[in-house]
Amino acid sequence: AQKVTQAQTEISVVEKEDVTLDCVYETRDTTYYLFWYKQPPSGELVFLIRRNSFDEQNEISGRYSWNFQKSTSSFNFTITASQVVDSAVYFCALSGPYNTDKLIFGTGTRLQVFP
Amino acid sequence: DAGVTQSPTHLIKTRGQHVTLRCSPISGHKSVSWYQQVLGQGPQFIFQYYEKEERGRGNFPDRFSARQFPNYSSELNVNALLLGDSALYLCASSTTYLGQRKGSGANVLTFGAGSRLTVL
Numbered sequence: 001a002q003k004v005t006q007a008q009t010e011i012s013v014v015e016k017e018d019v020t021l022d023c024v025y026e027t028r029d030t031t032y033y034l035f036w037y038k039q040p041p042s043g044e045l046v047f048l049i050r051r052n053s054f055d056e057q058n059e060i061s062g063r064y065s066w067n068f069q070k071s072t073s074s075f076n077f078t079i080t081a082s083q084v085v086d087s088a089v090y091f092c093a094l095s096g097p098y099n100t101d102k103l104i105f106g107t108g109t110r111l112q113v114f115p
Numbered sequence: 116d117a118g119v120t121q122s123p124t125h126l127i128k129t130r131g132q133h134v135t136l137r138c139s140p141i142s143g144h145k146s147v148s149w150y151q152q153v154l155g156q157g158p159q160f161i162f163q164y165y166e167k168e169e170r171g172r173g174n175f176p177d178r179f180s181a182r183q184f185p186n187y188s189s190e191l192n193v194n195a196l197l198l199g200d201s202a203l204y205l206c207a208s209s210t211t212y213l214g215q216r217k218g219s220g221a222n223v224l225t226f227g228a229g230s231r232l233t234v235l
Contacts, residue, residue, distance in 0.1 A: 004157075037226075043203055045158070045226040091157050100222050101148045101209055102171045105157030 002027045004094050006106035013082050014114050021077040021109045023092030029053075031097040034068065034075045039089045039108070048090075051075065082113045117141070119227035121206050127233045128196050136191040136230045140208030146170075147189040148224065149181055150205040158205055164189055165211070196234045203229040 003026040013019050025034065036048040049059065051068050059066050063080045079086055089110045093103040120139045128134050140147050146165040150158035163171035164183035178194045187208075193200055207224040 035223075042228060043205075043231070044228040045205065045207075045224075047223050047225065050223060093157075099163065099171050101146055101163045101207070101224055102160050102173075103150075103158070103224065105159070107155075107157050 002104045004106035006109050008109045010110040012112045016081050018080050023075045025094045029096045033095045035093040037091045084113050087113045121227040125231045134193050138189045138206030144208035146209045148207045149191045152203040201234045203231050205229045
């Protein structure tokens, strides 16, 4: 069975602090895909990144970076120098190889960035 | 270009009633998926349609049904509403749903803003 765990329910930081959101996944598939989505108060899920199971290279996009480690089944997300606009709920998600529209989401981490 | 549009944005129903939610995908997207997001939880997969055929179904009762039209828009229907059906219903679209060859990327789902259903 597939499962995604986001153990951090809520994180509060002050602007300019760095913050890491944890994601641990379980799957028996050898090919799978991992995603991060952001959900601002408006409710719309905004895509941030996808990663396939064969690509363990870490990625950096501006203030965002992702650390994928198959050995620990983790796909963590770091925001550097956080800003108030980063306040949202962040979801990690997993899909198998045959239907990549069927995502298994974690329960989300609510990030609050205070000025 | 318009994103994924959903209607209505908010609605209130009473137990036992029926509801129809509508979704228009991004132009050129042939795959539409529906997710239910209960307050404080992550979205849960309900259905996926591609080329008007059901390609995936989550663990939801038969009270939930959906269909996709020739223009790729979609409807989600829920019969005999229960209090527990209160949730944000999200529609998402993509170009296709199949996983691709090793080394290439999966499709990315683009989500709409959702329809918030309250059942009293």
